[in-house]
Amino acid sequence: MKVVITDPIADAGVERLREAGHTVEAEYEAEGEELLDVVADANALIVRSGTTVDASVFEAADDLVVVGRAGIGVDNIDIDAATEHGVIVANAPDPNVRATAEHTIGMLFAAARSIPQAHQRLKAGEWAKGDYLGTEINDKTLGIVGLGRVGQQVAKKCDSLGMDLVAFDPYIPEERAEKLGVELVEDLDECLRAGDFITIHTPLTPETEGLIGAEEFELLDGGYVVNCARGGIIDEDALADAVLQGNVDGAALDVYKTEPLPEDSPLLEVDEIVTTPHLGASTESAQTDVALLTADQVIAALNQEPVTHALNAPSVDESTFGQIQPYIDIAETAGRVATQMLDGRISTVEVTYSGEIAEEDIELVTASALKGIFEPLQWKVNAVNAEKVANDRGVEVIESKTRQAEDFQSVVRVTVGNDDNEVHVDGTLFADNEPRIVRIDDFRVDAIPYGRMLVVDNYDEPGAIGHVGTVLGEHEINIAGMFNGRETIGGEAMTVYNLDDQVPEEVIDELESDERIIKVTQITLQERDEEEE
Template structure:
């Protein structure tokens, strides 16, 4: 596996990848066509904020499995394009959270006490003690815009230092805010009105770009602004003007809309604006941590394990993964079998869980079931893009759970529909990890899902199974296992045959020539290409 690293990360992360046996190439100066050429044979791409991972990059990298962002922000990565190409995008949100939170707190103190300004003047020989009357943060109100991981860590630290906390975050509950000693405010304007200090902790999104402008800054009259999240959230021209005219007492920024910060930025001309060159994550411990976290996620993706911080793929808690792991291939197989047996355009997919598995987080299992459904249709699909493929094609996907299972400890059922016509395949695990297909379209079977499978529908008449076995035997197709079920005596029956190898077309045609046989379909599992459905001329289409 080839790993391309285009932004500097700590050597500990690179060493972890090399120890895992991967070929690691570092090139920190490429962009444009050079980048497109470099990713052509890459299986993983590791970046920080410097590399623009556009749709063109994904189009140039047919073997790319994962893009790892050694840090939190991913606004330089086209996640929609990644999903379209089935590429995982994962960040490392934990490694630099503490560093970013500490820098935010440091900036709050720095702007409240004019520390950089006083330092600079003293270095220049001025004892300007009387020029700086600072502000204590004790009993002041801190407005936190975005209570994500960094926002939470900032809240913990400044709450203990005596600040009153109010939070604006449309995606959290009052109860969650209260856990950090904060009051949830329903709108941004009210949060700004009540705050003495405001700190930003949101990603840069279309809805957050220039979220803080002239009107919003006017609501913070007499207060302070700190932004160590992402540049572009605050209108920098408006902020410079607000601090310059005294509307806002001071501001401290570590991130900017354009980096490096241009020499003609109005922020540099205002004495009460403190700026640092994106140092939030710049600690030795943070850089090593995010590098190792990113490397571990690349390794997990290569090993087809859950990527815990995937942003566009189902993920699962590390402690829960061993419990759901056996169901992932089971659901994929059930999806493959169901799609091929229906043999028609699919308009709906339902994945139903019964028993113990219904107690788990099943998002990854459902994505694997969708992957199985789409694979026989020859779409380029994996668990990353399967949910998006369903959405793009107007296929309705539902997930349901039942805590009780009548006959099994756990049961996963994949149902595919075309209008009023539907077909279900149910799978379970014997002895905790031995997969079985136990129902097909209502017929109770006990089929081992591997290799070549032949599914035959026939009328329940004497000699049919013997005829099928004879035809297979005469053509040197060995039966490894057989599982038969019927609706009623003399009614319709279904038989699943596990075979040692593929069935030639002439054998399928011979089987279908018997009018007692309604339908025969061959399914190839374990990564082999699924074969085309064959039916009798009289069967319904």
């Protein structure tokens, strides 16, 4: 498959992609219409912060499966548009976390002890020992704005340096903060008032853009500000003014609203502000690890395997995936069977997990069930956008679990319904993870869920099954397998036939012409060899 890379990544990542059999094209200068041209036939796109991936990119790239962000921030990627088009967006946060946290600590010391300024003056021939009176960080309070991955690493390192820690993050549980030795505060203002040093670790979103400006700097009453997260969170003009006016003692910035930083930026005019050119993730090991992690996630997405850092799709770790993988296919198949058996539109979906599977992370399994339900309706759907498709079409989705399972270790039941009717389909695994459909509505069956199936509702009367076999035989349609279940003797019954051939509509009409036959439903599934591939 074709992978387009529009921002440079380490060679190790490119080689990983090629070793996996993919064609890699580097298009580092592509933007605007040229970008749309180069992604038109791409299956994967890898970017850093230099490429804007907006709705037009997804509209131009019909074959696009995944966008890999070689780094943490994804404010340059329209995730809503990606989801709309069923494209996975995955970032590579872990390697950058360590590097960015270490750079943040370096910037804390640089600002507190005026290290760059003193260095420059010494290089210029000045011995300015008496001009710099530094601030120790021991016993000082660090205010952390955003206690995510990087913020937590910074907290751990600064705790070891003897700092007291407070943080503002409305999305972090208090228990997690307590384990880190961090006091969570109610609002941003309280965090700013408490901190002798303030460090920023939030993503850039509409809510965080311009989060800290002139009013916030007035709350600091001295102290230092460090931002190695994203540009645009801090009002740079207001920061420069606050340092000049003495409301802030100093600052250290690695990221800026406009990058490269313009030569006329007021930040460059203030001696107490340390600036570095977005070096947070610029370590050799981080760049290599980011490239490899991004490549691995792209490869997984193209292989239809779980993507560990997907931002808009269900993701599971490798150990969990081994437990749920067999149920992904059976849930999708149960969904396909159920939706093809229901008369009328679908308004409700319920996926029920019974037995051991109920103890696992089953978000990806549910997404696969929705994919199976919606694909026969010719809705463009995959595990990325299945939930959104359901919401957009007004389909209510319910997920439930129970540890009790009759007869089997684990069962996945998919129920589709509307105001007039509903259909239940149960799937499970036999020995060697062999999938089976074991119940349709109230009928016990034992159906192999591959290829072409014919589901026949009939009265439990002599000759009903023989009639079906005779008609199929007369039309040279071979029966590969047959599974029968009934409610009561002489009541209604259901027979599931695995067939080698498609059944023409006129043959179905002939089957239903017999008064013993209630209804005949033809179901198309994937072939066995396609599943195994």
